[in-house]
Amino acid sequence: VQLQASGGGLVQAGDSLRLSCAASGPTFSITPLGWFRQGPGKEREFVAGISWSGGYTYYTHSVKGRFTISRDNAKKTVYLQMNSLKPEDTAFYYCAARASSFSEITTRDYEYDYWGQGTLVTVSS
Numbered sequence: 001v002q003l004q005a006s007g008g009g010l011v012q013a014g015d016s017l018r019l020s021c022a023a024s025g026p027t028f029s030i031t032p033l034g035w036f037r038q039g040p041g042k043e044r045e046f047v048a049g050i051s052w053s054g055g056y057t058y059y060t061h062s063v064k065g066r067f068t069i070s071r072d073n074a075k076k077t078v079y080l081q082m083n084s085l086k087p088e089d090t091a092f093y094y095c096a097a098r099a100s101s102f103s104e105i106t107t108r109d110y111e112y113d114y115w116g117q118g119t120l121v122t123v124s125s
Helices: none
Strands: 002-006 009-012 017-024 033-038 045-050 057-059 067-072 077-082 091-097 119-124
Touching: 002 091, 017 033, 017 091, 017 119, 033 067, 033 077, 045 067, 045 077, 057 067, 077 091
Parallel strands: 009 119
Antiparallel strands: 002 017, 017 077, 033 045, 033 091, 045 057, 067 077, 091 119
16 A cells, blocks of 8 residues: 655635545455544654544544544545634644554554555644
């Protein structure tokens, strides 16, 4: 699986952005996907995850209610809709996929096998 993230940019606090991650590979539709981020001087952290079917999602507490993860298996794309952005959301955002088919969402980055390149989101105050 190869992943290509896009959609980052410079926005003001309170604005919205939608990140996309296009994938290639035959197993996209049966693997869970996640979004992670790494801010300046911070460790990489889990942001959101979605099950292989799209029926179950999980968010880190700081983005719950503001961010929405979704997937379109026909287009082999996962999205992260980010609303009410805050300066603390500034980071490189990475999409990731697990290799194990039908496996569960996990917040642990080492359990993801495929990673896209980061897309930078900068939120000004």
